[in-house]
Amino acid sequence: MFFTSTNVPVVVKGEAADGRYVVTTPCGREATIDTAGGTKVFGVQVVIDPGHGGSVDTGAVQNGIIERDLNLKISGALQTDLWNRGISVMLTRTKNYGEVLAQRAALADAVGAKLMVSIHHNSSGARPPSSSSPGSEVFVQANPESQRLGKLLYDKVTTALAANYSLSWYRSVDAGVLRVTEPGGDESYGMIKRPKTPTALVELGWISNPAEATVYKQDQYVAVAVDALGDAIEAFLGGGSSGTGLKSRTFTAGLAPGTSQCTDPALE
Numbered sequence: 001m002f003f004t005s006t007n008v009p010v011v012v013k014g015e016a017a018d019g020r021y022v023v024t025t026p027c028g029r030e031a032t033i034d035t036a037g038g039t040k041v042f043g044v045q046v047v048i049d050p051g052h053g054g055s056v057d058t059g060a061v062q063n064g065i066i067e068r069d070l071n072l073k074i075s076g077a078l079q080t081d082l083w084n085r086g087i088s089v090m091l092t093r094t095k096n097y098g099e100v101l102a103q104r105a106a107l108a109d110a111v112g113a114k115l116m117v118s119i120h121h122n123s124s125g126a127r128p129p130s131s132s133s134p135g136s137e138v139f140v141q142a143n144p145e146s147q148r149l150g151k152l153l154y155d156k157v158t159t160a161l162a163a164n165y166s167l168s169w170y171r172s173v174d175a176g177v178l179r180v181t182e183p184g185g186d187e188s189y190g191m192i193k194r195p196k197t198p199t200a201l202v203e204l205g206w207i208s209n210p211a212e213a214t215v216y217k218q219d220q221y222v223a224v225a226v227d228a229l230g231d232a233i234e235a236f237l238g239g240g241s242s243g244t245g246l247k248s249r250t251f252t253a254g255l256a257p258g259t260s261q262c263t264d265p266a267l268e
Contacts, residue, residue: 001044001110004267005037007094011106012040024106026099027262034268046082046089046233047108047197049118050075054098057257060123063213068096070207070216071119074229077222078119081230087237092116097265101256105194113197115149115236117229121216122203128170134161135171137203139178139189140246145198150177151242152232153202160228161205165215170206180249188253202229 002012002021010023013030020032052059052068059067075091082089090111092104108116128135136157140150154177180188187193191201204225205212215221 001041001107002035003039003041004033006266006268008097008265008267009041009090009092009094009107010267011103011110023267024103025264025267026093026097026103027264028100028103028259029264031264031267041090041111044088044090044111045114045237046087047092047111047113047116048075048078048089049092049104049108049116049191051118051120051191051201053093053096054263056261056263057098060121060207062123062208063210065121065207065213065216067121067123067207070121072096074204074222074225075119077226078229081226082233085230085234087234095265098257098262100259100262101190101194104191105197108195108197108199115145115233116195116197116199117149117153117233118191118199118201120201120203122170122206123208124170124206125208128172128206130168131171133169133171134158134205135169135175136161136205137172137175137178139180139192139201139203141187141192141199142179143198146200147177147246148241149198149232149236150200151244151246152235152240153200153229155242155244156228156232156235157202157204157225160224164220164224167211167215169212170209174247174249176247177244178247178249180251180253182252183250188251190253190256
């Protein structure tokens with residue numbers, strides 16, 4: 001895996017005859033790049049995936065918040081927090097550009113990460129039930145390590161949000177740690193089914209809820225969320241576990257934007 005001179009992570013496929021690297025771009029295309037000014041990376045413990053990105057895949061846009069930007073803000077702050085804890089970490093997306101799901105998964109697998117956390121914020125055109133408890137949702141893989149990670153993330157995040165904010169939250173009736181599958185039993189979300197790395201996707205809260213959106217615009221929220229996420233990741237790496245139960249949901253997810261809709265950032 002390689003960070004280009006413009007700080008874009010790419011998977012190295014091989015070397016060209018002139019010594020340049022042949023890589024897979026964020027949009028899943030093949031490119032040849034110069035190695036000057038870049039950095040080859042090995043053995044990262046944690047990969048943080050800022051969900052969505054670029055002009056096509058903005059994520060939800062509601063109540064004055066663009067999800068892709070909030071996800072990146074949280075992810076960047078979490079990267080710094082984990083560095084300060086002595087944990088090696090990288091982001092799948094370092095700026096506002098598009099990136100296909102297969103490439104995000106490939107980056108985590110290429111560095112042999114112990115875990116990946118994909119950062120998201122929920123939204124809906126309909127109004128979920130209101131609750132005094134945060135409606136955070138964590139989606140996990142079938143494997144036990146992903147589920148252990150998801151339970152730790154859920155407990156740390158919901159405890160921190162409840163302790164710092166007294167809100168009328170949005171909360172789905174089955175909110176919690178969830179496996180989401182197609183009617184036939186296959187994983188529904190591409191960000192869950194693609195990585196071999198133990199992965200959890202966190203929907204921290206609902207930007208479609210005006211009360212919550214007010215909170216998500218505050219710097220304090222970033223600090224609260226990052227501290228909780230960092231505690232969960234550190235606990236996972238230390239062998240910690242949680243008693244939160246696992247739920248299930250049957251749902252067919254929409255297709256994420258693919259290579260044909262994706263515009264690569266400058267790699268050099």
